[in-house]
Amino acid sequence: MNVNQITKSFRYTFRTMLHAKLRNFIKRSIWKYFFASFLLAYALKDYVIDTDISLVNATFVIFICVILFGFFLIIISSYVLYRRKRKDNMDITFSENQIEIYWMVKDKKEIKAWNWIKSSEVSNNIYYLNLGGWPKNILMIIYPSPRHIPLPSASR
Known part of the structure; x- marks a missing residue:
């Protein structure tokens, strides 16, 4: 990887x-x-x-x-x-050049370009990606992993 x-x-x-x-x-x-x-x-x-x-x-x-x-x-x-x-689960790999989507139930892989993401926003450590190209625009919400949440600073 x-x-x-x-x-x-x-x-x-x-x-x-x-x-x-x-x-x-x-x-x-x-x-x-x-x-x-x-x-x-x-x-x-x-x-x-x-x-x-x-x-x-x-x-x-x-x-x-x-x-x-x-x-x-x-x-x-x-x-x-x-x-x-509820059964359409997927793994998405974000790389520098492309976005790979692996649909688990369909056992199918899609490759998208970065222009597939219409807009992005970060709020309270949650990433919001507004995606285009599907039948309707969809909002993908990426919650941070528990081990990647930044801890508050101890310095005053």
Whole structure:
């Protein structure tokens, strides 16, 4: 094994799928839903909403209803995706030149270029890779191994 390679095993779990879907929802969609809630409250203010309720209150009520419904759909879709993908485990080897994916169930190896990763982000020692080229964009979450977590500095 080359020194400049990192191999990571991926197992589909309900927790990781839910984490990825919630992160995408909060990062990409929440402001759109808030703006749509405001527009809906403004449009309904004269026809349906009581005049004693302010536009801000109506916006927040509609927004909370939309968010709760969205979270419900995210939980259901994460469970359905987990039931469908739970056996599609893979080992991914990141090297300087390419990314190798070994699908364990299919016993198949794929080689991808680095442009397959559309964007990456590090937050709280967790790596988020936004991948393209699959039927839909997917968010891959790489949790650090317990032995590689940096320890807090003892110096003051």
